[in-house]
Amino acid sequence: MxxxxxxxxxxxxxxxxxxxxxxxxxxxxxxxxxxxxxxxQKSETTTYSLIKEKTPFQLFLARMGSRISHSSKEQSKYTKLLLAAGFRKESLYIFLGSKILLAAVLPAVFIFVYAIPKGALVQMQSMLYVVMFAIIGYLIPSYFIHRKAVSRKLLMFQTLPDILDLLTVCVEAGLSIDAAMIRASESPQFRGNPLAGEVKVAAMETRAGKPRSEALKDMAERTSLEDIKAFIMMLVQTEKFGTSLSQALRIHSDTLRTKRRQYAEEAAAKTAIKMLLPLVFFVFPALLVVILGPALFKIRLLFQQ
Structure with missing residues (x-):
């Protein structure tokens, strides 16, 4: 006791x-x-490139990726994934080259570190490990790009209502939608935000002479987020039918804010279920050992006497 x-x-x-x-x-x-x-002080851009500076290693990866033939469907899938993660189309061959390089390096490391010193190079188990490491190396870049795309989409989803509020204020102050988009994207509170970067790219494309509807649709294609697609569709229809832009922005912002709150409530409701397995397999056994351990030890001593 x-x-x-x-x-x-x-x-x-x-x-x-x-x-x-x-x-x-x-x-x-x-x-x-x-x-x-x-x-x-320097505003970070959210449109990254895997080859900011063309180092010899990066050029090597690009050449390696360009020499391997892939189907147009597979290249389109990888391009969409890279765009969703914030990378541009020129990063495709770097990405493919990194997959091929890792698929070759990981099995080579296993062979020279384990298989050859142990004399188990021709064993079936070693062959299976070589194949397994090759598959893992080929999938690692896709996994990290996918995780980056998911986190980027979540950040843009959380930021969209706030940017819409700033757009509403700018439009009500008399700015055009293009000027409002540039003003919102350059706001200090959105510095380094991926959505602000995408909004600025769309606005600059419109200034360069590209039709606004095409620039906005390209932004929706780059982000691959349904809420942004709905926002862009609302902008296109508002411009087409001549309805009040500020009122449409305010209503859409309120809708997205409600959706964001519901998403947070749903995530909070799932917390108890996610905590169940750690509690059962880690916390409860430790508590049982701490609480019942001394008592069981004393009972064992009593029976030994």
């Missing part, structure tokens, strides 16, 4: 200390992160 009380007091004191210190430790990191964002 004394052991249980001691352990309980220790856990309680540890949790209380962590609860007291956490706000101070977390606040420092949050403040530092916000200061770094505010101190960034």
């Amino acid at each position: 004394l052991t249980i009380i001691t352990v309980s007091i220790f856990i309680s004191v540890s949790l209380l200390t962590a609860a007291i210190l956490y706000p101070f430790l977390a606040r420092g990191s949050i403040v530092k992160e916000r200061l770094e964002k505010l101190s960034t």
